[in-house]
Amino acid sequence: MAALAGANLIYGAGMIESGVTFDCGQFVMDNEFARMIKHVVAGVRVTDETLAVEDIAQVGPFGDFLSLDATLRHMRELSQPEFLDRRVREEWEERGSKELYVTCLEKARDVVREYRPEPVPDDIAARIHAIVEKTDRLVGVA
Amino acid sequence: MKRNLFAGRPRSGGLSVNVFTESELEEIHFASLEVLERAGVFVEDDEALDIFSDGGCPVNRDTHMVCIPPHVAEDAIRSAPSRYVLYGRDPKNDFVMEPGRVAFTNFSEGIRVIDVETGEYRDSTKKDVADIARLNDYLSEMDTHEIAVGAKDVPPETAAVHNTEVQLLNTTKPIGVGPLSGVEAKAIFQMAAEVVGGEDELRRRPILYSGVCPVSPLKLPRDATEVIIESSRWWIPDNILSMAMAGGSSPVTLAGTLVTHNAEVLAGITLAQLTERGCPVMYGSSTTAMDLKLAAASVGSPEIAMISAAVAQMARRYLLPSFVAGL
Secondary structure, eight states, X not given: OTTTTXXXXXXXXXXXXXXXXXXXXXXXXHHHHHHHHHHHHHOOOOOHHHHOHHHHHHHOTXXXXXXXXXXXXXXXXXOOOSSSOOSOHHHHHHTTOOOHHHHHHHHHHHHHHHOOOOOOOHHHHHHHHHHHXXXXXXXXXX | OOOOOOSXXXXXXXXXXXOOOHHHHHHHHHHHHHHHHHTOEEEOOHHHHHHHHHTTOOEETTTTEEOOOXXXXXXXXXXXXXXEEEOOSSGGGOEXXXXXXXXXXXXXXXXXXXXXXTOOEEEOOHHHHHHHHHHHHHOTTBOSEEOOBOOSSSOGGGHHHHHHHHHXXXXXXXXXXXXXXXXXHHHHHHHHHHHHTSHHHHHHSOOEEEEEOOBTTTEEOHHHXXXXXXXXXXXXXXXXXXXXXXXXXXXXXXXXXXXXXXXXXXXXXXXXXXXXXXOOEEEEEOOEEEXXXXXXXXXXXXXXXXXXXXXXXXXXXXXXXXXXXXX
């Protein structure tokens, strides 16, 4: 709703228990939902090409659109979730019957263990820490 | 067959939702101005009272009540910028705040976590703040990083400073910070200045934004005004975020809640603009309905969705960037 109304920063990813608790698995799931929401906000493009009348007339009632050039060209415009599983139940069971939350939590765990963004240089980190300590002393809680 | 181009065909440019008509938005706006002038706002801190008074607002120093005349509030709406950039430690994460553009960020600020390794439900620590910042840095749809949880293993009086220390070290995206005093705000801005190479550079490329909360109904407490004043002076974007609960701290009707919410946010924006005209602000909302059976805020309800959408539209009408509850 907020996205459709054009809110600039929509917060809330990762939250459970009405804002008391943060859950990293939920965070990864919410990131996926955000991706899907942005897909909706982007909307439906109407052009001569996307209306595809020539293709429709050519394929007719008994064909399909799978092998058309246009399908190849535009297929990446359709939503592509990373974690939401669109397979049927049997295939899901064959792959271990994992709940969405569990798949997302496993990803969160991997990222927290392995991923490191560009670090801040040691001397700057030391100066930042000095400000923290100075503030603790200033306020009387050091 | 040939299909020639159309001349100037209007296009929808994506999906959207209509929340209010122009006249309804106008009525909410005028109702808020009336509340600011007639009921006024309680302003705890003397320095903030001085700024309001110098800016043309009648101030009662005994009751700490400030009346904000309509022209002062409207001036503030006009002088607050419509567009600005939140910068990341890594320039590839620089991010434009502009009415209508849609982005996401994480929740702020919880007090417990589900341990990512063990599943234990426990109090949050400084290490959690760091871990979540890194996870946020990795996730594709998160454009900024708010403090997800407050560290409970540090002194509460300076927790915001400790939290931001690990934010700065663990993400390269713009960060939302949560100081609860002018002292904390100043320390946090000094830390950010160290990272970018000085105060002038920070003013040019703010890699963080602060957040304050008026207390509903119609109060600007000291912690909020100290941070608004400090942020304005440093030209750090300030998110003025109201957290009303319809039926509890605001009228039970959603329209009435939007009026007090709007008045509270406008009061904060007015203080910012009277401190430093033209400084960047965000129009924020965490407002929802109160579940009157449970006497608790109902987060994740239809009401919060409707209010967030309504607030986004109000902010767009004011040509101000917005920050609302969503996921």
